[in-house]
Amino acid sequence: MSMISNAMSGLNAANVAMTVAGQNVANAAVDGYSRQAASFATSNSPLGGVYVNSVDRIVDAFLNDDIWRTQSDLSYYQSKQTYLGYVEEIVGTDSLNFNDAVGQITNAFNAAASSPDSNAYRQQIISSSEGLIQDLAQMNGALSAQIDKLSLEMTNLASNTSSTAQQIADVNQNIVQAIANKQPTAELKDKREQLITELSSQIGIAITERDDGSLDISTLSGAPLVIGTSAATVSVAGTEVSTSLKGQSFTLNDQVGGKFGGLISADLQVIQPTLEKLSDLVKDFADDVNTALSEGFDLNGDAGIPLFTYNVANPLSSIEINPAITPEKIALIGGEFDAGGNWVAAGGRGDNANVANIIAAIQSNDDDFSVLVGDLGIASKQNQNSATTSEVLNSNAVLARDSRSGVNLDEEAANLLHFQQMYSANAKVITTADQVFNTLLTMF
Structure with a gap:
């Protein structure tokens, strides 16, 4: 038998x-x-x-880890590039080129030098300066709109990340119960791995397996996302991202990886620095021109007054033409010290001695904007290369996993x-x- x-x-x-x-x-x-x-x-x-x-x-845990890591890197660079490329385009566009607008102002001063008592040429100086201000306002509006868009995208991503984390916690609970009841868990683990892949694209993750079959998941900076059957809630205030789980809150930075890391990096490393550099550039330009004008005299023989005014808290968004300026008050006449040591007009209405001083002050800022545009271009190219590399690595990781775990x-x-x-x-x-x-x- x-x-x-x-x-x-x-x-x-x-x-x-x-x-x-x-x-x-x-x-x-x-x-x-x-x-x-x-x-x-x-x-x-x-x-x-x-x-x-x-x-x-x-399955091979190491192959899955490769997928999640490379997916996180890919999402980081792709989400950052969306904003980096846009900022590069806005700052570098021909229609809003700071150097071109400054060049128009320089041309207006050069033209006025030929006939310094002409109100038409003096008015052209004011008009070309208004053109620069309009360009700066458009640039500032476009960049500010990107911050609003970034905040909205982060808010939507926070909702998706919280939902994904909760789903993983629910599957954790189902797996723990199935193991306790000696029931099959293969399909549940497949579902959990899919959810983790989705989560890894949203934020970089580190995983620890428990003896009961559940997984703990945290961000790369250590903030918990899933602890057993409990999930964190991700929230956004402006462009600041934080997680909350079991009464503890953690602020996330650009090192967390994934799409969140890319978006935070776009804010901290691209948009905000660009706004700050543009504000510094505007302030320096306005100060240099105003200082040069203060050293000259207008058609009435009075000391020069500023052409530009701004709020020191945010020069880029507040710069405007001085309401007190008129064509007659543009100080093109040069100055000199008299016998008493006083700074006085060196010539009459036809004098243009201060024009060269003004143009020199304008040209002292030429390189700053070009450096900003160049730095954005270099950063964009490097980020694109990183995204391309990450895409190849992610594809290879998926192929390696499929060759091991996929159905042939x-x-x-x-x-x-x-x-x-x-x-x-x-x-x-x-x-x-x-x-x-x-x-x-x-x-x-």
Whole structure:
């Protein structure tokens, strides 16, 4: 009877193995599905046959970690590039070029030098200066709008991240219960890995597995996102991002990775520095021009007054033409010290000695804007290269994972044929054993 028992165990084992192979084939097109394999073991009793010891998911934690890490890097660079590329385009566009607008002002002063008492040329100085202010206002408006857009995108991302973290916590709970009840967990773990892949694109993650089968997930900076069956809530105030879990709050920075890291980096490393540099540039330009004008005299022989005014708290958004300035009050006449040591007009209405001083002050700021545009271009190119590299690495990581955990239909077809032959052979053993048994009965 041991022959029949052995064959029956082989039939059962082959049947389970074919079922597993069929499950793999059926799910070959399902995203995130990890193929399964039946593990055989010999029964403990002598000549006791075979049994399916377990049905295991074929996964490699290191390959999954590579996917999550490279996905986080890719999302970081792609989300940052969206804003970096836009800021580069706005600051570098021909229609809003600071140097071109300053060049128009320089040309206006040069033209006025030929006829310094002409109100038409003096008015052109004011008009070209107004053109610069309009360009700066457009630039400031476009960059400020990016901050509003960034805040909205962060808010939506925070909602998605909180939802994903909660779903992972729920799956954690289901897995813990399934393990406790000795129920299969393969599909639940596949679902959890898909959710973690989604989470890794939103924010960089570090994972720790618990003995009960659940996973703890934290950001790269250590802020907890999932602890067992509890999930953190991500919130945004302006462009400041924080997480909250079990009464503890953590502020996230641009080192957290993922899309969040890219967006925070776009704010801290691109938009805000660009606004600050432009404000510094505007302040220096206005101060230099105003200082040069203060050293000259207007058509009435009065000391020069500022052409520009601004709020020192934010020069870029507040610069404007001095309301007190008129064409007659533009100080093109040069100055000199009289016998008493007083600074007085050096000439009459036709004097233009201060024009060269003003133009020199304007040209002293030429390089600053070019450096800003160049720095943005270099940063954008480097970020694009990093994004391209991350995309290749992520694709390679996915391919490596699929080669290990994905379903190969040719391999599964071979497995089905192998287990079918195993099933048929065991069935043949039963038939043979029955014939032998019947032959023995006829001998008596």
